[in-house]
Amino acid sequence: MKVGFIGLGTMGKPMAANLIKAGFSLKVWNRSQAPVQDLVALGAEAAKGPGDFAEVDVLASMLSDDATVQSVVVDGGAQASLKAGAIHLNMATISLALAQSLAASHQQQGIGYVAAPVLGRVNVAEAGMLNILAAGQGEHLAKVAPLLDAMGQKTWHFGDQPAQANVVKLAANFCLASAIETMGEASALVQAHGGSGSGFIQMLTSTLFAAPAYQNYGAMIAEQRYQPAGFKLSLGLKDVRLALEAGEAGQVPMPFASTMKDNFLDAMAQGDGDLDWAALAKVAARRAGLG
Amino acid sequence: MKVGFIGLGTMGKPMAANLIKAGFSLKVWNRSQAPVQDLVALGAEAAKGPGDFAEVDVLASMLSDDATVQSVVVDGGAQASLKAGAIHLNMATISLALAQSLAASHQQQGIGYVAAPVLGRVNVAEAGMLNILAAGQGEHLAKVAPLLDAMGQKTWHFGDQPAQANVVKLAANFCLASAIETMGEASALVQAHGGSGSGFIQMLTSTLFAAPAYQNYGAMIAEQRYQPAGFKLSLGLKDVRLALEAGEAGQVPMPFASTMKDNFLDAMAQGDGDLDWAALAKVAARRAGLG
Amino acid sequence: MKVGFIGLGTMGKPMAANLIKAGFSLKVWNRSQAPVQDLVALGAEAAKGPGDFAEVDVLASMLSDDATVQSVVVDGGAQASLKAGAIHLNMATISLALAQSLAASHQQQGIGYVAAPVLGRVNVAEAGMLNILAAGQGEHLAKVAPLLDAMGQKTWHFGDQPAQANVVKLAANFCLASAIETMGEASALVQAHGGSGSGFIQMLTSTLFAAPAYQNYGAMIAEQRYQPAGFKLSLGLKDVRLALEAGEAGQVPMPFASTMKDNFLDAMAQGDGDLDWAALAKVAARRAGLG
Amino acid sequence: MKVGFIGLGTMGKPMAANLIKAGFSLKVWNRSQAPVQDLVALGAEAAKGPGDFAEVDVLASMLSDDATVQSVVVDGGAQASLKAGAIHLNMATISLALAQSLAASHQQQGIGYVAAPVLGRVNVAEAGMLNILAAGQGEHLAKVAPLLDAMGQKTWHFGDQPAQANVVKLAANFCLASAIETMGEASALVQAHGGSGSGFIQMLTSTLFAAPAYQNYGAMIAEQRYQPAGFKLSLGLKDVRLALEAGEAGQVPMPFASTMKDNFLDAMAQGDGDLDWAALAKVAARRAGLG
Incomplete structure (x- = not known):
């Protein structure tokens, strides 16, 4: 061949x-x-x-x-x-x-x-x-x-249908972004009450969420280490937009994706587009008056 | 002792x-x-x-x-x-x-x-x-x-401070609910384009999301098996509300938690309060005109 | 008597x-x-x-x-x-x-x-x-x-039932907050493309939205005049929370109210709780990187 | 000429x-x-x-x-x-x-x-x-x-810049949609507690919200009169999408617009695309288990 x-x-x-x-x-x-x-x-x-x-x-x-x-x-x-x-x-x-x-x-x-x-x-x-x-x-x-x-x-x-694999890929990337946003909000909640965001994430990703997606991005969020970017935030925005477009084509409301697109835009507007997309977690922290 | x-x-x-x-x-x-x-x-x-x-x-x-x-x-x-x-x-x-x-x-x-x-x-x-x-x-x-x-x-x-452990518990339960909502939306997207929701979840929870939280609730969503309830949806609503109250006390916006509370209420209003809280995924499916 | x-x-x-x-x-x-x-x-x-x-x-x-x-x-x-x-x-x-x-x-x-x-x-x-x-x-x-x-x-x-009047009052205050948020997002959109937020609001509140609620709060948003507070932002947060609690009691998802509560918390966390609640519009502007 | x-x-x-x-x-x-x-x-x-x-x-x-x-x-x-x-x-x-x-x-x-x-x-x-x-x-x-x-x-x-007028038009249409969604959620809240949605809207549009936009769409919502369509719901979805696209181009998070797009998709998936876009209010009612 x-x-x-x-x-x-x-x-x-x-x-x-x-x-x-x-x-x-x-x-x-x-x-x-x-x-x-x-x-x-x-x-x-x-x-x-x-x-x-x-x-x-x-x-x-x-x-x-x-x-x-x-x-x-x-x-x-x-x-x-x-x-x-x-x-x-x-x-x-x-x-x-x-x-x-x-x-x-x-x-x-x-x-x-x-x-x-x-x-x-x-x-x-x-x-x-x-x-x-x-x-x-x-x-x-x-x-x-x-x-x-x-x-x-x-x-x-x-x-x-070939496009079905593309929808699955967009759905998977949506899940990754969603894991980032979830840890971002949860960490902000813990930190706002004087707890340790990294201690929380360490526990979380050692127990119920002991999976590569959470461990990889959780470590970045815990350490606030968003450079160098493995996958740029601006590309994360693009992928979430593609998921939303696929949702619109299929008449599927995706409120988590919509929320994330707004948060990605917030991050872009603050100049964080070139950071790793785990920096989506910075939005939750900043909005809570943290860091 | x-x-x-x-x-x-x-x-x-x-x-x-x-x-x-x-x-x-x-x-x-x-x-x-x-x-x-x-x-x-x-x-x-x-x-x-x-x-x-x-x-x-x-x-x-x-x-x-x-x-x-x-x-x-x-x-x-x-x-x-x-x-x-x-x-x-x-x-x-x-x-x-x-x-x-x-x-x-x-x-x-x-x-x-x-x-x-x-x-x-x-x-x-x-x-x-x-x-x-x-x-x-x-x-x-x-x-x-x-x-x-x-x-x-x-x-x-x-x-x-003893209450810090309670905040962490509420944050962890928020993460669990968020995993359910994420899989619900992602599955709806895949299904709306003719794909298999269970095939998608099988892949997801065997790879990037191979963690107990995703595997446990993913299986329930894939099989649409929401009874008997391991943890009732009405209790899930309560815990997300407690997370939001802790967020309000700490001035932490939690848009994922807010979105989920609305979706839990939707599920309650349709009579699904006694199902397992994984039935939150039914909301995403119903809103997309599926099943 | x-x-x-x-x-x-x-x-x-x-x-x-x-x-x-x-x-x-x-x-x-x-x-x-x-x-x-x-x-x-x-x-x-x-x-x-x-x-x-x-x-x-x-x-x-x-x-x-x-x-x-x-x-x-x-x-x-x-x-x-x-x-x-x-x-x-x-x-x-x-x-x-x-x-x-x-x-x-x-x-x-x-x-x-x-x-x-x-x-x-x-x-x-x-x-x-x-x-x-x-x-x-x-x-x-x-x-x-x-x-x-x-x-x-x-x-x-x-x-x-006496409480029905209270629900109507909460619903009306929710509508006021919603008008503020709406003008805040719309103004941010116009300004981000180089337009005049105040010109937009002037037009809006002279035509389709020529009503006291829009004119009163629209003028404050256009002039970014949030002091002295006619009604404090912290009280606006309280009223939106009361609307959400009434919604939860009646199993009514209220995604606009949920979104606003998060935005009110954002404003509180940035120290704007004592401004007039029209300052909710500052959140939309700040998140868009404006002003 | x-x-x-x-x-x-x-x-x-x-x-x-x-x-x-x-x-x-x-x-x-x-x-x-x-x-x-x-x-x-x-x-x-x-x-x-x-x-x-x-x-x-x-x-x-x-x-x-x-x-x-x-x-x-x-x-x-x-x-x-x-x-x-x-x-x-x-x-x-x-x-x-x-x-x-x-x-x-x-x-x-x-x-x-x-x-x-x-x-x-x-x-x-x-x-x-x-x-x-x-x-x-x-x-x-x-x-x-x-x-x-x-x-x-x-x-x-x-x-x-000619496009600035187009942005203003999209912003104005966003405000109209937002008024519809607002009345939809508020009416659902009132009705869920046994009150009259039409009585509420009558009061609202006679007082603080006595403007054409609210009166026109408020009457349709109060009477649940969504046909014939003055402006189809499917076109409303399109205009909200155009507002969101303009928002993305300007890095403006628009959470109200995002929420509405999801609700428009919900309405489309239930087959309401040819109704007047005031039927967006049906989504809030249905999610609350009303009507």
Whole structure:
């Protein structure tokens, strides 16, 4: 199987490297050239441009947002270059609207389309231990399964409409943001009464909430350590907005998401957009007159 | 050390039993007599009334709410019966206002007061594996430590003002409610787009949110199994209200708690007050036109 | 008809004066003596204490809040001093719970009880132009009607349960707070895009929202003129809390009220509790990074 | 002055007719032909298409939403057909993003652009009594002033950036929605305690809230009369979303708007999208278990 890979950022590069390690023949493209050279050193072939994937059976892409997907995959010719019967494996976190539009346009073009956004940060991607949220037609999922197995510890299936995987990804990110906001409000409550926010979070994340999401963000909140940003607050705002847009499309009131969007905007307005999105907890503290 | 124990409900009875097993000499009282007899059979002495604890060094109480604490401990004479130097170990989940009032009145009376609400349900209490959230003066905490060790797996200290432990307990219950609401909204989003709510929750609670709180309530939401109630929705409403009252006392805006109180009221108005509080998730589903 | 009047504050004093002007024989009591002397100069008799109203046919009271009503009317003996068949006309803004409790205790004592909170500030009270929100039994309402006519421009009837008038008063104050919050958010939106908040409010309150509530508070918001306080923000918080408590008693979700309580707490935490409650609009502005 | 007019719907047609009555020479276009013929009967000239406005000095347009403006003005060639120095007077309620984009593209083309959305419904438009919210460069505003005077009772100026008028229009519509939600929650509170919702609204809109917005929508809520729709709930959702988008662009948290969007979605999910947007009040009632 000949595989293409577009988007060699902090996530895409280790994911592509894991494909090479697993023995796949890889052709890669990236806007900047440095990561391309790194992968060529590992055995990949460099594409001449985003439209140079006519021979691949599967084109994986890991681009940062809707605008980049639009400019590279659609306007840049990546999709158009694919041969009949090829599959585009889109692993980016994108909006429901774009996901639905891409699913339709790929079908019209006679090529497969699988959405497979991932859970996990850079170190998890490097270890090939991502959790992968996949949706698409059964035969397409079967074809890309070996690739997903090389990049992740487990592939979760969420339906035959590709966009369903994107909704699940947005729902999962909403849950992460919600965990941050929850700890932010709870810590502020404890601190306002003279208690230790970090002591509270230590207890919480050692007992009922002993899970990676709470432990990771809880430690940041307890230490008020919001730099360097693992995931910027401005991107957190974007993801919550995407969840709300998906909610609106499905007529789903999401009051927690709405509350968080307002709090993210508050944080942005105070100049905290470049901090880690765990800094959402600063809003609760500031509004309570703490810190 | 002579120990008294008041309140032998579903939680209090196994907690008292664990004290007996650990070798403490116990004198017990309960409004209804059946659990008293069960503990007498284990070796406890039956008190003649709530005011019959003049000889104990520590009086533990595990009563259901503010009104019961007021009627038994204050009006019923339990507190007044204690000798100088005795300690009242109050393990109930009560309001910040009552906690502060009790701390003051015990001090005035010249007796110790430790607040030690617990995390864990009946089976955890039976196993002596509770997490205990304690606050009070150091000497008082030291004196009750052997009792707490017999009832729990770990005692967490949250300050020298007893009410601080109550705030932490309310903050923890707020986090639990928030986890329920979060999964309710996220599931509704996934389902509105044709996905499987239970598949989503299965994934979520196996990965980033693999913690008891999410797994326990996630399973109930996924299966829409809200009876029998482990903890009634009407009690969940009460605890969120207590968290909001503590927030108001400390001038802490808690928009998640406010949102949930409205949703709990919605559930109550639809007649769901006797379901498990995980049925808060029904509100998100119904508002989205699902099920 | 012999009339008593308790509570000669900024509202009560002009209301009592209007009763004297209308020819009623008045006996008055107030915690501080200065306003008593002013009314004696107008022809009133001074009571010896809050319990010195045995001969009156109607006892009107205009006290500031639940605690004062409790301490003067209940604990202070005013209610107990009334003769069989007398009517207590309670014009204070109090909680639903206290209103219900007073209605029950008066009935038990064999005396009438009418709740008649008012709309209007001091200048309106002086002019005898209050709008009066009344509830109680028909015969009681009929008996106090001449008094209400002397104090207000119109009496609105809201049911035969006295507490219903209190609920209407809380609902009306909720609407006022909501108008403030609405203008605060809308002004922030306009200003954030370089527009004039005051120009916007000028237009708004000259057209679709040309009503006293919007014009009064709109002008304060436009000019950011929050001192001296006509009605303190801390009291606004209290009234919104009372509305929420009434909502909880009736199982009515009130998300606007919940949002405002959080915003009031935010304002309190920033030290704005003594400003006019129109300063709720500062919260929206500050959160948007304005001013 | 030669004037063009595009968009002869329920609002546009009487507005155009008022221009003719005021003596302006009018050339008109509409997607459907019936209103064109009506205006030709009044003396207007029929354009051959949306791109047939090369000779006009001012082209007024009153189209229903972003998509229609895009398809007629941009894609349909209306804007492109204008001669150098002409002015496009866009009176539609559109998004901030489209407003900014149109301002930029008109400037680039060397033609003027004035945004002038209106307040008022059909009968107000017919009477030439609209309130017009205008923004743009001073010379452009001066040139279109006679047209605006013929269509409205007053023109309010909101800055030299055309989009500022659109923000003001979105802010005003947000205030209307907020008035509906406020009355909905307050009525539910009163009714839940056995009071009369209509009696409450009658009092409210006769006193503190005696303004057109409250009286108009208050009557509909009191009578639960949501058909025929003067303005559909689905369009209300759209306008609140546009306000939120403008808020996000300006980093303005708008918790009331967020709450309303969720409530609008609730109403949509229950099938009430075609009712008048005053039916937002049904959500508060239903959530409280009323009606």
